Amino acid sequence: MQFDRKILVETIKRLLRREATPHLQKIVNKAHGADLSVVFHSLSLSHQKKLFSMIEDIEQKGILFSELDEDIFLDLVEDMNIDEMVEILEAMPTDDIADLIGKMPEAMSSAILERMQKEGSEEVEGLLRYEDDTAGGIMIPDFIALKEDTTAKEAIESLQKEYQDVEMPFYLYVVDEYGKLVGVSSLRQLVVVPPETPLKNFMTTDVISVHTYMDQEEVAKIVARYDILAVPVVDETNRLVGIVTVDDVIDIFRREATEDILKMAGAGEEFVETKSILKSTRIRLPWLFASCIGGIIAFYIIERFEGSLNRFIYLAAFIPVIMGMGGNIGTQSSTIVVRGLATGRLHLRDFGSVVIKELAIGFILGLVYGMLIGFVAQMQYSSKMLALSVGLAVISSMSIAALIGSLMPMIFARINIDPAVATGPFVTTAIDIISIFFYFQIATILLGI
Amino acid sequence: MQFDRKILVETIKRLLRREATPHLQKIVNKAHGADLSVVFHSLSLSHQKKLFSMIEDIEQKGILFSELDEDIFLDLVEDMNIDEMVEILEAMPTDDIADLIGKMPEAMSSAILERMQKEGSEEVEGLLRYEDDTAGGIMIPDFIALKEDTTAKEAIESLQKEYQDVEMPFYLYVVDEYGKLVGVSSLRQLVVVPPETPLKNFMTTDVISVHTYMDQEEVAKIVARYDILAVPVVDETNRLVGIVTVDDVIDIFRREATEDILKMAGAGEEFVETKSILKSTRIRLPWLFASCIGGIIAFYIIERFEGSLNRFIYLAAFIPVIMGMGGNIGTQSSTIVVRGLATGRLHLRDFGSVVIKELAIGFILGLVYGMLIGFVAQMQYSSKMLALSVGLAVISSMSIAALIGSLMPMIFARINIDPAVATGPFVTTAIDIISIFFYFQIATILLGI
Numbered sequence: 001m002q003f004d005r006k007i008l009v010e011t012i013k014r015l016l017r018r019e020a021t022p023h024l025q026k027i028v029n030k031a032h033g034a035d036l037s038v039v040f041h042s043l044s045l046s047h048q049k050k051l052f053s054m055i056e057d058i059e060q061k062g063i064l065f066s067e068l069d070e071d072i073f074l075d076l077v078e079d080m081n082i083d084e085m086v087e088i089l090e091a092m093p094t095d096d097i098a099d100l101i102g103k104m105p106e107a108m109s110s111a112i113l114e115r116m117q118k119e120g121s122e123e124v125e126g127l128l129r130y131e132d133d134t135a136g137g138i139m140i141p142d143f144i145a146l147k148e149d150t151t152a153k154e155a156i157e158s159l160q161k162e163y164q165d166v167e168m169p170f171y172l173y174v175v176d177e178y179g180k181l182v183g184v185s186s187l188r189q190l191v192v193v194p195p196e197t198p199l200k201n202f203m204t205t206d207v208i209s210v211h212t213y214m215d216q217e218e219v220a221k222i223v224a225r226y227d228i229l230a231v232p233v234v235d236e237t238n239r240l241v242g243i244v245t246v247d248d249v250i251d252i253f254r255r256e257a258t259e260d261i262l263k264m265a266g267a268g269e270e271f272v273e274t275k276s277i278l279k280s281t282r283i284r285l286p287w288l289f290a291s292c293i294g295g296i297i298a299f300y301i302i303e304r305f306e307g308s309l310n311r312f313i314y315l316a317a318f319i320p321v322i323m324g325m326g327g328n329i330g331t332q333s334s335t336i337v338v339r340g341l342a343t344g345r346l347h348l349r350d351f352g353s354v355v356i357k358e359l360a361i362g363f364i365l366g367l368v369y370g371m372l373i374g375f376v377a378q379m380q381y382s383s384k385m386l387a388l389s390v391g392l393a394v395i396s397s398m399s400i401a402a403l404i405g406s407l408m409p410m411i412f413a414r415i416n417i418d419p420a421v422a423t424g425p426f427v428t429t430a431i432d433i434i435s436i437f438f439y440f441q442i443a444t445i446l447l448g449i
Numbered sequence: 450m451q452f453d454r455k456i457l458v459e460t461i462k463r464l465l466r467r468e469a470t471p472h473l474q475k476i477v478n479k480a481h482g483a484d485l486s487v488v489f490h491s492l493s494l495s496h497q498k499k500l501f502s503m504i505e506d507i508e509q510k511g512i513l514f515s516e517l518d519e520d521i522f523l524d525l526v527e528d529m530n531i532d533e534m535v536e537i538l539e540a541m542p543t544d545d546i547a548d549l550i551g552k553m554p555e556a557m558s559s560a561i562l563e564r565m566q567k568e569g570s571e572e573v574e575g576l577l578r579y580e581d582d583t584a585g586g587i588m589i590p591d592f593i594a595l596k597e598d599t600t601a602k603e604a605i606e607s608l609q610k611e612y613q614d615v616e617m618p619f620y621l622y623v624v625d626e627y628g629k630l631v632g633v634s635s636l637r638q639l640v641v642v643p644p645e646t647p648l649k650n651f652m653t654t655d656v657i658s659v660h661t662y663m664d665q666e667e668v669a670k671i672v673a674r675y676d677i678l679a680v681p682v683v684d685e686t687n688r689l690v691g692i693v694t695v696d697d698v699i700d701i702f703r704r705e706a707t708e709d710i711l712k713m714a715g716a717g718e719e720f721v722e723t724k725s726i727l728k729s730t731r732i733r734l735p736w737l738f739a740s741c742i743g744g745i746i747a748f749y750i751i752e753r754f755e756g757s758l759n760r761f762i763y764l765a766a767f768i769p770v771i772m773g774m775g776g777n778i779g780t781q782s783s784t785i786v787v788r789g790l791a792t793g794r795l796h797l798r799d800f801g802s803v804v805i806k807e808l809a810i811g812f813i814l815g816l817v818y819g820m821l822i823g824f825v826a827q828m829q830y831s832s833k834m835l836a837l838s839v840g841l842a843v844i845s846s847m848s849i850a851a852l853i854g855s856l857m858p859m860i861f862a863r864i865n866i867d868p869a870v871a872t873g874p875f876v877t878t879a880i881d882i883i884s885i886f887f888y889f890q891i892a893t894i895l896l897g898i
Contacts, residue, residue, distance in 0.1 A: 006798070034674045038793075160641045170619060170636075170678075187619075187636050192609045224703070225483040227696040229619075229678060246695050247676040253699060254673070257706035258788055261713070265784035266777060277806055281813050284781055291777040292818050295770025296825055302766040303829075309765055313758050316765035317751040320772060320881055321744025327776065328715060328740040328874050332733055335714035339707055344487075349455070357726055364730050369741050376745055380752075425777050432769055 005038050012039050016047050021054075028054045033063025040068060045075055052076065062092035070103050077108075086115045094123045095140040095248070102128065135219045136212035138252070139233040139242030144172045146199060148182060153195035155185075170229050171243075174203050179239045181207055181232055209234050212241060219244050220252040221344065260342055263420035264335065266290075287425050294429030298436045305440040308447070314381060315443055318373070318390050319436065325369055326397035326435040327428045333358045333405030334427050338419045341409065348413055355406050362402025366395035389443040396442070397435035404431055454487050461488050465496050470503075477503045482512025489517060494524055501525065511541035519552050526557075535564045543572045544589040544697070551577065584668045585661035587701070588682040588691030593621045595648060597631065602644035604634075619678050620692075623652050628688045630656055630681055658683050661690060668693050669701040670793065709791055712869035713784065715739075736874050743878030747885045754889040757896070763830060764892055767822075767839050768885065774818055775846035775884040776877045782807045782854030783876050787868045790858065797862055804855050811851025815844035838892040845891070846884035853880055 008031060015024045028036065028051055036055075040048050055061050065073060065088060077085060089097050089112065101109045101124060113125065123141050130136025144163050146155055155172060172190065174183035183203035193202050209232045210219050223231050223246055233242040266287035302309070302319075309315055337354060340346030346354060374391030378384065405427055409419035457480060464473045477485065477500055485504075489497050504510050514522060514537060526534060538546050538561065550558045550573060562574065572590050579585025593612050595604055604621060621639065623632035632652035642651050658681045659668050672680050672695055682691040715736035751758070751768075758764055786803060789795030795803060823840030827833065854876055858868035 006796075032675060156640050159637070187640075188608070191605050191636075191640065224696070224699045226481060229695065246678065246699070247673070250673045250695070250699060250702060253702050253706070254792060257702070257710075258792060261706075261710055261784060261788050264710070265713075265780045277809050277813070280806075281810050284778070284810065285814060285817065287781070288774065288777055288814060288818065291773045292770065292821065295773040296822070298769035298773075299766045299825070302769070303763070306762065306766075309762055313755065313762065314752070316758055316768065317748045317755075319765065319768045320747035320751070320885060321741065323769060323772060324740045324744045324747075324878065324881055325737065328737055328877065329733070331714045332736070335710060339710050343703060343707060357729075360726050361730050361733065364726070365734060365737060368734065369737065372741065373745070376748070428777065429773065432773055436769060 005035055008035055009039050009042055012051070013042070016043070016050070024051070025054045025056075029056055029060070033060055034067050036060075036064050037067035040064070040072055040076075048072070048076055058088055058091045061088045062096070065089075065100055066092065066096040073100070073103065074105075077104075082108075082111050082115060086112055090116060093140055094142060095138060098124050098128055098137075102132070130212055133216045134212060135210045135214045135216065135233045135244055136242070138216050138219070138248055139212075139244050141242045143230075143232070143240070143243045145175045145179070145240055146172055148174050148176070148198065148200035148203065150174075150199050151195065152190050152193050152197050152199070152202075155190055155199065156195075159187075171232075172199070173207075173232055173240055173243075174199050175240055178237075181209055181234055181238055181240045183207060184232070207232065210244070211235070216252050217256055220249045220256075223249045224253070256342070260338065260420045263418065264338060266425040290425040291429050294425075294433055297433050301433065301437050302440065305444060308440060308444045312386070312443070312447060314386070315440070318377065318393070318439070321373055322390075322393050322397050322435055322439050323432050325366075325373075325394055326401040326431045329362055329365060329398050330401035330405035330427050330431045333362070333402045334409055337406045337409045341413055341419055348410065351410050351414075355403065355410065358402045358406035359399060362399040363395065365402075366398030369398065370394035385446050385448075386443075389439075389446045392442050392446075393435070393439035396438045397431070400434050400438070401431045404434075454484055457484055458488050458491055461500070462491070465492070465499070473500070474503045474505075478505055478509070482509055483516050485509075485513050486516035489513070489521055489525075497521070497525055507537055507540045510537045511545070514538075514549055515541065515545040522549070522552065523554075526553075531557075531560050531564060535561055539565060542589055543591065544587060547573050547577055547586075551581065579661055582665045583661060584659045584663045584665065584682045584693055585691070587665050587668070587697055588661075588693050590691045592679075592681070592689070592692045594624045594628070594689055595621055597623050597625070597647065597649035597652065599623075599648050600644065601639050601642050601646050601648070601651075604639055604648065605644075608636075620681075621648070622656075622681055622689055622692075623648050624689055627686075630658055630683055630687055630689045632656060633681070656681065659693070660685070665701050666705055669698045669705075672698045673702070705791070709787065709869045712867065713787060715874040739874040740878050743874075743882055746882050750882065750886050751889065754893060757889060757893045761835070761892070761896060763835075764889070767826065767842070767888070770822055771839075771842050771846050771884050771888050772881050774815075774822075774843055775850040775880045778811055778814060778847050779850035779854035779876050779880045782811070782851045783858055786855045786858045790862055790868055797859065800859050800863075804852065804859065807851045807855035808848060811848040812844065814851075815847030818847065819843035834895050834897075835892075838888075838895045841891050841895075842884070842888035845887045846880070849883050849887070850880045853883075 008027075012024065012027065015027070031039075036051075040051070043051065052061070052064070055064070068076065085108075089100070092100075101112065104112070116124070130139075132138075144159070146158065150158075170187050172185045172187065173181060174185065176182050183199065183205045184207045185199055185203045189202055208222065208226050208228065210222060212233055212235055219231060223244065228246070230243045230245045232240055233244060235241050266284075337346060337358075340354075341348075370391040370393075373394050374387040377390040378387035381387075408427055408430075412421065413419040457476075461473065461476065464476070480488075485500075489500070492500065501510070501513070504513070517525065534557075538549065541549075550561065553561070565573070579588075581587075593608070595607065599607075619636050621634045621636065622630060623634065625631050632648070632654045633656045634648055634652045638651055657671065657675055657677065659671060661682055661684055668680065672693065677695070679692045679694045681689055682693060684690050715733075786795060786807075789803075790797070819840040819842075822843050823836040826839040827836035830836075857876055857879075861870070862868045
């Protein structure tokens with residue numbers, strides 16, 4: 001049942017305060033695991049445990065497990081009975097089990113794998129073998145694989161018997177005697193052809209598939225590009241070993257977008273707001289160090305020009321506007337390039353044209369704002385040379401910022417470093433330093449200091 | 450067939466140069482529309498037209514239409530024969546047609562709607578009635594709706610006959626005599642129950658549905674939350690009017706993430722890199738204006754403290770580091786809050802606790818970097834009071850930045866303005882101004898100027 005989440009949280013909190021157990025039981029067993037996980041988010045551990053014990057359906061418990069944040073999940077299961085854990089896990093899809101087991105402390109995970117039914121634990125261990133963020137790591141081993149001589153009728157019968165537990169039975173894969181992928185048919189085709197037709201007569205042989213080692217982001221892009229509900233995963237010998245389903249693809253896109261956004265702001269990779277103040281502080285501290293070092297370098301640059309500053313004290317007053325304009329256009333450029341690369345709107349092969357275009361935009365915008373700010377300087381101090389210095393500094397700062405902002409992520413991508421880390425503190429700091437240097441250098445020359 | 454995109458682009462370009470038409474025809478008709486759209490991206494208009502004329506399959510042409518960027522699509526169809534357009538459009542899913550028609554100039558779209566078969570054009574006009582970014586605007590009207598007395602066998606037969614064109618036939622919706630949604634069954638359930646079982650015996654009555662006016666982002670979140678492949682859309686009277694499918698949900702998430710990222714950097718809303726230099730410049734100009742005004746305000750603040758600066762010229766040298774530290778932690782805070790709100794990790798009801806937490810993090814990090822930068826000042830000028838001024842300025846700048854960075858997006862969200870616009874130029878500029886003011890005020894007091 002679908003609830004308004006806010007109302008659900010409030011209601012459950014109120015019932016917990018009133019200790020209205022029968023009411024709670026009714027709600028908890030009607031709500032979807034995904035909604036319950038939000039409720040757990042705002043409860044104390046003892047209330048979480050109480051609520052959890054009220055859930056009757058074992059699959060509901062499993063959905064909740066996979067929806068909970070890592071911290072909350074680990075607290076909740078810390079002193080749970082291993083047998084109960086095993087029972088819940090065995091009712092879950094294999095990829096979700098592997099995910100949870102990967103999060104547990106070593107002692108707990110090995111105790112659980114030992115006690116799980118042999119077949120299930122082998123599947124889970126199989127998945128744990130692959131890197132977390134590859135097709136192998138996110139695939140599920142529950143798929144339908146049939147031989148090409150199977151008839152439509154036999155295929156439907158096998159759906160009713162051996163493949164009852166398959167999570168997403170929308171594609172039927174066709175394999176040869178070695179388990180190699182040779183074709184695919186949809187459940188829909190199965191019901192529209194005459195019952196005696198063998199698969200090979202109506203299957204599509206042009207199957208889109210991915211390799212176990214392919215990066216999950218690439219896998220997600222393929223599923224999105226071809227609008228399919230699942231993509232088969234094959235090993236080096238083209239044997240079918242699993243499928244990646246569209247629901248996992250959605251999660252990948254959302255997670256990658258969050259990661260990129262946080263990296264771009266220099267705020268770590270994972271979402272930290274739910275973590276403690278000290279943990280958050282620790283994650284954010286190093287990123288700010290780049291900015292601190294940059295600021296100290298800028299300090300030494302200004303010091304070098306102390307003579308100029310001493311004679312024209314008002315040079316200092318333009319430092320913020322020159323830094324701000326450069327920093328902001330640099331952020332625009334790097335953001336456009338990073339997101340363009342991530343979504344496939346920009347390509348590495350466009351390197352030259354992208355950077356030149358950004359430089360041109362930086363120069364034009366620099367011209368506009370350089371004149372504006374130069375005009376303010378002229379009004380204030382009636383010095384043509386000062387106005388010219390400030391104007392030229394804005395133009396050079398904004399051009400350089402657009403250049404660095406587009407160049408850095410492109411270079412990072414080319415040497416296979418995530419371009420998202422090339423934005424944020426690093427770019428702004430580099431731009432600050434260069435802008436300040438150009439500003440004082442131009443002013444020193446033009447004002448004849 | 451699946452191609453490496455880079456190789457595909459290179460190959461087609463080479464064949465076009467060589468005018469190797471038979472080769473080109475073979476490749477163009479084997480490649481997927483999604484891959485071809487990438488090729489079109491890097492071709493001249495005349496080459497695009499040549500390639501397009503080689504496509505034989507009308508559905509292939511349709512897929513290409515919906516994959517092309519708006520600019521390229523409009524150039525390509527500008528002088529295309531209306532009858533050919535209608536023929537291609539009629540082979541496409543209704544939601545994609547509505548999308549394309551929405552992009553065309555008025556004259557073209559009305560000519561096309563007039564000439565489309567009555568049934569199709571009514572469906573498209575129906576979709577055009579709803580707001581673009583609501584469930585009604587993105588739904589497709591192709592779904593399977595059966596009465597609850599229909600047996601599994603009859604349902605399968607209707608799949609083979611009347612519902613042959615349904616794009617994603619994974620759920621069968623059950624409606625009452627007024628067309629109101631009362632249940633849902635999956636294609637899978639249909640083949641595993643005995644053929645004579647009526648739908649009402651095995652359908653799920655607990656259907657997750659959305660209203661036509663629901664915002665597309667909310668719709669996407671619901672599909673993701675419940676891991677479903679499609680969600681039914683109902684009108685005010687609970688009548689089933691369409692479905693939103695998971696492939697559109699993926700597009701929504703990706704587009705929304707891009708929009709958020711660009712807004713956060715103050716680089717417009719839509720991806721502009723593929724647009725001309727002048728168009729890009731025009732989009733980015735106004736966002737930089739905030740930063741320019743902020744810089745000019747900072748200029749006037751520093752001017753007010755000219756007396757202090759005149760006596761302690763080296764105060765100017767610390768302006769960049771104080772601005773930089775504040776700006777960067779402010780970006781971290783606002784990014785975490787904006788993304789947290791977008792993904793549902795943070796809620797408006799946590800207002801107080803989020804802001805207090807950010808303030809605490811800002812203060813702790815301010816303490817760390819304030820001491821570090823104060824130490825540099827002490828080393829350089831051996832003035833305890835200067836070191837103290839600089840250190841306190843860093844602490845206040847970072848605390849205020851974290852406060853504003855988290856407060857602004859929360860306030861924006863509360864008054865229903867997209868929090869993403871609350872970051873970028875606005876936040877950094879506000880922080881710059883306040884930081885500079887506090888710095889000079891603290892220094893003026895402590896240094897007894």
